[in-house]
Amino acid sequence: MTPSISVVIPVFRSRTLLPHLYDRLASVLDGTNAGWELILVDxxxxDGTFEAMLALHEKDHRVRVVRFARNMGQHHATLHGIKRSKGDYVLTLDDDLQNPPEEIPAFLAKVDEGYDLVIGKITGDKAHSLSRNIASRTVQFLVGKxxxxxxxxxLSSYRCMSRRAAEAMGSYSGAHVxxxxxxLGSVPADRICNIPVAHHPRLEGHSQYTPRKLLKLFSYLLVNHSSIPLRFMTIWGTLISVASLGYAGFVLVDVLANGSAVTGWPTLVILISFxxxxxxxxxxILGEYIGRLISENARSGQSPVFEEYP
Known part of the structure; x- marks a missing residue:
């Protein structure tokens, strides 16, 4: 039987948390009286996390497990799970129980109102360190710009989407997720909304998002989904070229008016500046062309069509 609800969870070094996560999820999902599946992507x-996932699969075959051969990151794992999902509702959440599973019915109800993507809006500060909260706010700002x-x-990692939203996102075939x-590129803005959600402290351990991983995400946003660095270099190159030519003109006028103490120096300065x-x-100019290639590549990796009524 095809499940009505798919829950996708990227998992990384959460061996001891998985039994608690499963118990709480199963209790909530069974209460919906709908068929469901849990897709865990290791x-x-x-640290033995995959073995713990297999144990859950043996206990309950509604738990589906996927294992990556190498570390790809949370975003890759989430998208992979979405592509594997079968439900009419597809939820994504973290594996650390900071996203309370008990709020899932509120997400489902909001999708039933006609929204295709419902994102949990964390009330108050996240239960992270100050530096992590600052990084999250910075990401929110950059995504807006x-x-x-x-x-x-x-934005948060606690989301629920309709089947067509999941299929639209699953059509992406790029290497940098x-x-x-x-x-935001798959679902129209008027079909996206927030609902308030809590953010609990981790039961144990600490966030796996190191500064290196956060910088990697920043690079995906800036390099793969924008041409800001290239546009900056274009403007910088233009300003420097104008300044160089202006300086060359100044040297030329000064030499014609006052002469040069060092033979050949004005010529050298003018040539170098030019x-x-x-x-x-x-x-x-090359940067502008590369920026357009990036934009074209991003568009070609995903269909812009969300719904159609022929």
Missing amino acids: DASN ILGKPKSLS YMPALM MSGTILMSMG
């Missing part, structure tokens, strides 16, 4: 853990996220919309870009400006200008 992001190449090395780069991807056009509405100011009123908050960044879920906010995928969501060539430097030309090179930087050319790099800026």
